[in-house]
Amino acid sequence: MxxxxxxxxxxxxxxxxxxxxxxxxxxxxxxxLDAQPTPGGAWQHMWDSLRLFSPAAYSSLPGRLMPLQxxxxxxxxxxxxxxxxxYEKRYHLPVRHGVQxxxxxxxxxxxxxxxxxxxxxARTVISxxxxxxxxxxxxxxxxxxxxxxxxxxxxxxGPAEFAGRRVIVVGGGNSGAQIAADLTGHAxxxxxxxxxxxxxxxxxxxxxxxxxxxxxxxxLDEGRPDTGGVASLxxxxxxxxxxxxRDAGLxxxxxxxxxxxxxxxxxxxxxxxxxxxxxxxxxxxxxLAHLAxxxxxxxxxxxxxxxxxxxxxxxxxFLGYGDWTGPASATLxxxxxxxxxxxxxxxxxxx
Ligand code: FAD
Numbered sequence: 001m002x003x004x005x006x007x008x009x010x011x012x013x014x015x016x017x018x019x020x021x022x023x024x025x026x027x028x029x030x031x032x033l034d035a036q037p038t039p040g041g042a043w044q045h046m047w048d049s050l051r052l053f054s055p056a057a058y059s060s061l062p063g064r065l066m067p068l069q070x071x072x073x074x075x076x077x078x079x080x081x082x083x084x085x086x087y088e089k090r091y092h093l094p095v096r097h098g099v100q101x102x103x104x105x106x107x108x109x110x111x112x113x114x115x116x117x118x119x120x121x122a123r124t125v126i127s128x129x130x131x132x133x134x135x136x137x138x139x140x141x142x143x144x145x146x147x148x149x150x151x152x153x154x155x156x157x158g159p160a161e162f163a164g165r166r167v168i169v170v171g172g173g174n175s176g177a178q179i180a181a182d183l184t185g186h187a188x189x190x191x192x193x194x195x196x197x198x199x200x201x202x203x204x205x206x207x208x209x210x211x212x213x214x215x216x217x218x219x220l221d222e223g224r225p226d227t228g229g230v231a232s233l234x235x236x237x238x239x240x241x242x243x244x245x246r247d248a249g250l251x252x253x254x255x256x257x258x259x260x261x262x263x264x265x266x267x268x269x270x271x272x273x274x275x276x277x278x279x280x281x282x283x284x285x286x287x288l289a290h291l292a293x294x295x296x297x298x299x300x301x302x303x304x305x306x307x308x309x310x311x312x313x314x315x316x317x318f319l320g321y322g323d324w325t326g327p328a329s330a331t332l333x334x335x336x337x338x339x340x341x342x343x344x345x346x347x348x349x350x351x
Contacts, residue, residue, distance in 0.1 A: 003119070003121070004122070005030055005121075005122050006030060006123050007029070008101075008111070008125050009033070009126045010033055011032075011035075011127065012095045012097065013042055013043070013128065013320070014043075014320070014335055015330075017032070017088055017093060019032075019342060020032050021093070024093065028347060031096060032093060033096050033101055033113070034095055034096065034097050034099065035099065035101075036097060038085070043077045043078075043081040045132065045154065047158050047182070048078070049241060050178060051072070051074040052076075052206075053209070054209075055075075056079075059080070060336075061332065100116045101114070101129075102116060102290060103293055106293075109123075113125065126316075127316065129286075129288070129290070129320075135153065135282075136282055137152060140260055142261055142262075146260040146275075148263070148264070148277050149278070150278045150280065151278075152281075153171075158182070162187040162276075164186075165277055166264075167276065167279060168192055168257075168265060168275045168277070169192065169281060171192075171193065171283070172197050172236070177236045177242045177251065181244070181245035181251060190275070191253045192256055194255070197253050199235075200233050202238050204234075204237060208233070209230050212230045212232070213323060213334065217229075229323065229327075265278075285301045294316070297312055305324060308325050309342070314349055317342040
């Protein structure tokens, strides 16, 4: 079955919903196709103890404030998923769940979006597929020889299954710090980071991050020196559980090991340590495989963009993923602005 619309939004997480909100306001005909059977994007899969790095009021999509979560100044992932489900319903966003986009092809005047349930033809496409489906693992000597369990952030469900185990947590970002903190008191944790952990100031939250990302974009756009953006402030937002573990002296990091042996890491001084599990909190890449046939220019897994638009094709926009689609576009507080810009550009193109 082939259907026709003005815009196909691929991905129904926060970025896809923010796009839907603005397209709807402009009266543009569109559909959102989302691979998940239920609303909430990646938030439905994150671990129970994860805490947002901003209070609810600073984690909101356009039009509707995220409600407070009782007893939690920094909401958990379940709260975000529920908020997104409610957002989708409240604005009657036309999200088709359980639809996997396989490939987008250039058909000349239109883009052809092939899914596992049928084909759409659209004048424009917004890709908002996130990064959760593309976990990244670094190349480490001996990684395949290690006989213990290895998992990535995306497979971490909580500390219970690691009770009494010797666990190595790799990664100096928010996931690494939060998971290491979560495991303390349950497992024998060794936290490993490439460089000493860099905490942001205790009073930093999403607003500050959004401002830093915006100031950087503005500086770059105006040809001024790079301000460093969020990275210049640090890598880890000290949300309450991380702060508590850090202040109790339970979060001390070791420099990265040089190799893995069948039984565990080998350190720079040649000593070895036995471990039962390694949790790789080593980040993500953008999920862009569905666009391969368009052969867009790009570097390091990013597509070349002007704002949210593909530099090579004005019919294609990107939301979320990282700062390459706009300042703080990959955050709850930031994606609204980039979604609005994308919707406006699309309106100009198709009207
Ligand atoms: P996603 O939530 O991943 O949604 C993308 C959707 O697209 C998914 O439903 C996916 O199934 C679907 N999809 C993918 N490929 C296809 C396809 N081919 N066809 C159809 N559908 C497809 N941000 C904050 O603002 N505050 C925080 O505190 C915060 N904490 C974070 C903690 C962690 C551990 C991580 C990983 C990220 C965090 N982020 C945070 C960043 C960001 O807000 C989240 O990653 C968020 O999920 C990004 O939303 P998204 O809509 O871009 O992508």
